[in-house]
Amino acid sequence: MTDAEVRPADVVIIGAGVVGTAIARTLAGYSLDCVLADAAADVGTGTSKANTAILHTGFDAKPGSLEARLLRRGSELLRSYAAAAGIPVERTGALLVAWTPEQSAALPAIADNARRNGYHAVRPVAAAELYAREPSLGPGAVAALEIPDESIICPWTTPLAFATEAVSAGVRLLLGTSVTGVAPSGDGWHQLATTRGPLRCRWVVNAAGLGADVIDRMFGGGGGFTVRPRRGELIVFDKLARPLLSSILLPVPTARTKGVLVAPTVYGNVLLGPTAENVSDRGDLGTTAAGLRSLLDAGQRIVPRLVEEEITSSYAGLRAATEHPDYQIYADAGRRYACAGGIRSTGLSASLGIAEHVVSLLESAGLALRPRVTGLSGVFGLSGPLGVSGHSGVFGTPPVMAYIGEAGVRPYQDAGRIAADPAYGQIVCHCERVTLGEIRDAMASPLPPADLGGLRRRTRAMNGRCQGFYCAAAVSRLFASSGRADLPRAAVAVPT
Amino acid sequence: MNHTRPSGPVQVEVLVVGAGPAGLSAAAELRRLGAGPVLVADREPEPGGIPRHSWHTGYGLRDRHRLLTGPAYARALADAALAAGAEIRPGTTVTALAPAGSGIGHEVRGPLPPSIGGGGPQTPDRGGHTATMTSARGIETVHAAAVLLVTGCRERPRPARLVPGDRPTGVMTTAELQQRVYLGGERLAGRAVVVGAEHVSFSAAMTLAHSGARVVALVTEHERQQSYAAFRLGAALRWRIPVWAGCAIRRVVGRGQLAGVEVADVRTGSARFIPCQTVVFTGDWIPDHELARTAGLDMDPGTRGPAVDTMLQTSAAGVFAAGNLVHAAETADIAAVSGRHAARQIAAALDARARGRGPEPTRLPVRAEPPLRWISPNAIAARAGPPAPPLGRFVLRSWEFRRLARLQVIQDGRVLFRSRPVRLIPARPVHLGASWLSRADLAGGPVHVQLRG
Ligand SMILES: Cc1cc2nc3c(=O)[nH]c(=O)nc-3n(C[C@H](O)[C@H](O)[C@H](O)COP(=O)(O)OP(=O)(O)OC[C@H]3O[C@@H](n4cnc5c(N)ncnc54)[C@H](O)[C@@H]3O)c2cc1C
Ligand SMILES: Cc1cc2nc3c(=O)[nH]c(=O)nc-3n(C[C@H](O)[C@H](O)[C@H](O)COP(=O)(O)OP(=O)(O)OC[C@H]3O[C@@H](n4cnc5c(N)ncnc54)[C@H](O)[C@@H]3O)c2cc1C
Numbered sequence: 051m052t053d054a055e056v057r058p059a060d061v062v063i064i065g066a067g068v069v070g071t072a073i074a075r076t077l078a079g080y081s082l083d084c085v086l087a088d089a090a091a092d093v094g095t096g097t098s099k100a101n102t103a104i105l106h107t108g109f110d111a112k113p114g115s116l117e118a119r120l121l122r123r124g125s126e127l128l129r130s131y132a133a134a135a136g137i138p139v140e141r142t143g144a145l146l147v148a149w150t151p152e153q154s155a156a157l158p159a160i161a162d163n164a165r166r167n168g169y170h171a172v173r174p175v176a177a178a179e180l181y182a183r184e185p186s187l188g189p190g191a192v193a194a195l196e197i198p199d200e201s202i203i204c205p206w207t208t209p210l211a212f213a214t215e216a217v218s219a220g221v222r223l224l225l226g227t228s229v230t231g232v233a234p235s236g237d238g239w240h241q242l243a244t245t246r247g248p249l250r251c252r253w254v255v256n257a258a259g260l261g262a263d264v265i266d267r268m269f270g271g272g273g274g275f276t277v278r279p280r281r282g283e284l285i286v287f288d289k290l291a292r293p294l295l296s297s298i299l300l301p302v303p304t305a306r307t308k309g310v311l312v313a314p315t316v317y318g319n320v321l322l323g324p325t326a327e328n329v330s331d332r333g334d335l336g337t338t339a340a341g342l343r344s345l346l347d348a349g350q351r352i353v354p355r356l357v358e359e360e361i362t363s364s365y366a367g368l369r370a371a372t373e374h375p376d377y378q379i380y381a382d383a384g385r386r387y388a389c390a391g392g393i394r395s396t397g398l399s400a401s402l403g404i405a406e407h408v409v410s411l412l413e414s415a416g417l418a419l420r421p422r423v424t425g426l427s428g429v430f431g432l433s434g435p436l437g438v439s440g441h442s443g444v445f446g447t448p449p450v451m452a453y454i455g456e457a458g459v460r461p462y463q464d465a466g467r468i469a470a471d472p473a474y475g476q477i478v479c480h481c482e483r484v485t486l487g488e489i490r491d492a493m494a495s496p497l498p499p500a501d502l503g504g505l506r507r508r509t510r511a512m513n514g515r516c517q518g519f520y521c522a523a524a525v526s527r528l529f530a531s532s533g534r535a536d537l538p539r540a541a542v543a544v545p546t
Numbered sequence: 547m548n549h550t551r552p553s554g555p556v557q558v559e560v561l562v563v564g565a566g567p568a569g570l571s572a573a574a575e576l577r578r579l580g581a582g583p584v585l586v587a588d589r590e591p592e593p594g595g596i597p598r599h600s601w602h603t604g605y606g607l608r609d610r611h612r613l614l615t616g617p618a619y620a621r622a623l624a625d626a627a628l629a630a631g632a633e634i635r636p637g638t639t640v641t642a643l644a645p646a647g648s649g650i651g652h653e654v655r656g657p658l659p660p661s662i663g664g665g666g667p668q669t670p671d672r673g674g675h676t677a678t679m680t681s682a683r684g685i686e687t688v689h690a691a692a693v694l695l696v697t698g699c700r701e702r703p704r705p706a707r708l709v710p711g712d713r714p715t716g717v718m719t720t721a722e723l724q725q726r727v728y729l730g731g732e733r734l735a736g737r738a739v740v741v742g743a744e745h746v747s748f749s750a751a752m753t754l755a756h757s758g759a760r761v762v763a764l765v766t767e768h769e770r771q772q773s774y775a776a777f778r779l780g781a782a783l784r785w786r787i788p789v790w791a792g793c794a795i796r797r798v799v800g801r802g803q804l805a806g807v808e809v810a811d812v813r814t815g816s817a818r819f820i821p822c823q824t825v826v827f828t829g830d831w832i833p834d835h836e837l838a839r840t841a842g843l844d845m846d847p848g849t850r851g852p853a854v855d856t857m858l859q860t861s862a863a864g865v866f867a868a869g870n871l872v873h874a875a876e877t878a879d880i881a882a883v884s885g886r887h888a889a890r891q892i893a894a895a896l897d898a899r900a901r902g903r904g905p906e907p908t909r910l911p912v913r914a915e916p917p918l919r920w921i922s923p924n925a926i927a928a929r930a931g932p933p934a935p936p937l938g939r940f941v942l943r944s945w946e947f948r949r950l951a952r953l954q955v956i957q958d959g960r961v962l963f964r965s966r967p968v969r970l971i972p973a974r975p976v977h978l979g980a981s982w983l984s985r986a987d988l989a990g991g992p993v994h995v996q997l998r999g
Binding site (some may be wrong): 286289290333335336337338339341342360361362363364365462463465468469472473475476477480481483502515516517518519520522523524526527 | 589590637639641680681682683684685700701702703704705706708710711712713715718719721722725726729730732796797799801832834836839840
């Protein structure tokens with residue numbers, strides 16, 4: 051590590067998923083020296099990159115739970131943040147569909163649950179209206195509930211935007227840095243052991259996702275939880291399937307799972323999933339024949355024509371479930387430590403709410419928070435209710451991210467932009483219509499990709515129906531010629 | 547490069563979308579037949595289509611009557627089209643296609659340069675079609691009296707085949723492999739497995755060998771390989787590549803880098819792990835039909851390309867389709883021949899229109915019944931003395947192997963034709979002559995092609 055990297059910090063945040071990056075950008079609003087460390091070569095490569103990409107309202111959360119509160123708050127914050135930062139969001143709304151009389155009988159309770167969570171826009175929809183709105187829906191639906199504010203979001207741009215904002219506000223991002231232990235601290239400092247050398251800091255925030263229990267035990271295990279990964283497999287269908295639905299189609303949840311949904315994506319595809327299966331291996335992101343089969347069976351019932359379309363991709367994500375039904379968030383003043391663990395299946399939507407909550411816990415635990423004043427944009431402190439500061443509790447100015455959604459104007463469609471810079475007219479990835487200009491911009495961004503996967507998440511290149519048949523070789527060459535082909539750097543470079 | 551702004555809609559007689567063997571051959575033929583301006587747009591930086599990166603010999607037999615390597619063949623076709631007076635625009639993607647006067651440029655969003663978006667109604671509706679193109683020159687609108695779609699086909703990648711497991715690097719299709727090796731100069735070390743044992747699979751095996759990899763096996767679910775004997779023998783003798791028939795890839799293993807694949811015997815289910823650094827998914831073609839579908843053309847459920855009649859006209863009058871878009875996949879020379887066929891039909895249609903001759907012919911569907919998988923063309927242009935398909939024959943595919951299969955053509959319970967015994971091999975073409983066309987009732991029901999007995 052360089053001197054700047056090993057300089058003692060006020061706070062080290064472990065984990066640069068959507069939760070860790072949200073916490074980092076929130077802390078960046080204060081006069082603090084923060085480090086954001088992640089074992090991976092890029093931000094957002096854990097559960098944050100492989101989920102269902104829904105910006106939940108929290109209508110179905112357990113009333114009174116921490117999850118319900120932070121989800122409601124977080125989704126409000128993220129909606130306005132996304133609009134400012136250019137994170138693709140589409141307010142498609144959701145239809146929760148009942149297929150049997152029993153399921154239909156459960157709908158009023160679900161609507162009531164939503165109201166108890168402070169969400170009042172839920173509305174019953176009769177079968178005739180349901181089919182008028184979703185003509186491709188399979189036969190046999192009895193009734194539905196409409197949740198008009200359920201939205202779809204880009205899970206890749208979100209942590210990238212948070213991290214970009216944090217880094218531009220001075221947070222030091224240490225990638226390829228796995229935290230392996232903590233030395234006993236008596237002098238007011240923590241000494242973290244990492245795969246790239248020791249790190250000294252006053253406070254530690256644990257946002258390690260699937261590894262949060264391991265980190266928690268290093269700090270006394272006050273959370274008393276164990277991560278029990280629950281795998282969710284998903285299938286991405288071709289863009290030509292997108293006209294088959296207009297809303298997110300949710301099933302009536304069971305006690306065990308929220309069930310398999312069909313949802314549009316902000317990239318113009320259709321998502322089918324997820325499954326729910328407990329696994330023991332925290333790295334097992336493999337899909338299974340049985341899982342994919344069960345999804346196709348479900349898809350066949352929900353939108354029969356969907357399964358006739360081509361499949362673009364399939365993947366799996368691991369929910370950081372624990373033995374507890376709620377998020378595991380607390381602060382330990384004595385250990386100068388806060389934990390944001392057990393963020394199972396709603397962390398993308400709740401991220402900014404979680405961050406706000408964690409920061410207020412840190413403050414109560416004794417972390418001094420002095421608002422940083424940055425130029426004209428102004429940064430607002432925690433004093434007073436967040437959100438009244440005119441920008442929904444968003445500190446500073448969100449960065450403007452490259453827009454990779456389908457709902458807005460893409461560079462290849464933007465005549466003015468191409469006229470100003472012909473590189474935006476040179477399409478390199480044909481299925482996703484990603485231009486040379488966008489790839490070049492990603493390589494030159496404040497947080498450039500470390501590998502082709504990172505480039506995919508920043509531009510969509512190679513994510514389309516051909517999966518690289520046409521463009522992978524060309525995109526790989528472009529990546530290499532930006533001089534970054536040799537990244538990630540070797541993970542072990544321990545300073546003496 | 548010329549970065550000047552385009553000035554108003556581009557007017558051409560024929561717009562050809564795709565500069566592969568089919569598109570380039572069609573363009574040259576159109577010009578030879580005296581068509582007006584012919585514009586060939588291709589989204590790749592160079593014309594030529596797939597052969598650009600298929601570095602081995604085996605191209606050009608039926609259209610150029612000699613064997614060339616892919617790149618030499620691609621160059622020869624491009625040169626011929628240019629010499630005939632066609633304009634080729636590489637680096638140009640056609641993003642939308644619609645009948646003229648239907649709100650052209652609906653794909654264009656954001657501010658338009660005044661020369662395109664501004665000023666009054668666009669080209670008045672006088673038939674023809676309007677396409678939108680993106681290139682470094684900007685967003686352009688093209689108005690064409692006729693359009694030929696020749697956008698080719700691609701191999702289904704691993705996710706589309708629903709092969710479960712991890713998502714490591716080192717998993718690709720033949721086209722990606724060949725572009726990496728022949729256009730990018732990449733070397734691939736270590737062991738490789740090829741999925742498929744048809745013509746293109748051996749092409750992949752050759753490329754792997756050239757790149758420095760050792761091909762451990764060609765794995766096919768079918769009971770035997772499906773390439774041509776000469777090609778197969780050459781590959782087998784030169785590189786001693788075993789073909790594992792009746793086997794399927796059950797799982798891809800490797801976190802980050804590919805570690806290997808799990809191969810199972812499809813009958814017994816017994817599986818074993820084959821360590822490898824590269825796995826190439828070959829064949830299993832799907833037409834690149836996005837433009838055809840978004841343009842609203844009727845699609846054929848068998849070929850999954852646009853439905854075309856024996857003139858290679860689609861369901862939209864004036865829009866034609868040829869090459870591997872309508873038969874995925876045939877060899878390049880067959881694609882080229884079908885491009886030429888379409889060119890002749892387009893020239894005839896434009897000529898008829900110029901003479902103010904009557905309405906477009908109706909279409910009589912031709913359907914392949916299982917175990918036949920698809921037939922192309924899949925309709926008959928229903929006019930007196932119906933035009934024959936390219937090379938005077940229909941091309942079919944089968945789902946299954948059959949040794950002595952007899953095809954028969956039936957319409958409204960009436961047998962129009964019975965073939966001699968033919969051999970069916972899933973990845974290989976079966977041909978059906980068109981002599982029976984004259985016996986078809988052009989006002990009758992759909993024509994069915996089936997196996998006898
Ligand atoms: C199938 C599925 C569907 C989902 N659908 C949705 C949805 O539609 N909407 C929604 O809001 N949420 C959804 N979620 C949940 C959401 O994805 C997660 O809650 C969220 O991504 C959790 O973010 P995180 O930052 O806590 O974890 P992660 O993204 O996993 O980040 C944790 C990071 O910590 C790092 N790390 C771990 N240990 C260490 C260590 N020792 N040292 C250094 N770094 C370490 C990891 O490398 C990782 O980058 C879904 C989840 C799944 C699995
Ligand atoms: C690995 C491999 C090996 C092969 N080996 C042989 C062989 O030895 N001998 C042989 O005869 N055949 C061989 N073939 C088959 C041969 O390459 C094809 O039959 C032939 O290329 C088909 O021609 P086509 O014009 O229909 O399509 P393509 O060659 O695929 O051309 C289609 C063109 O359309 C362009 N395009 C698509 N959409 C758009 C759009 N929207 N806007 C602008 N342009 C667009 C594409 O860029 C492409 O250039 C091989 C194929 C492969 C994949």
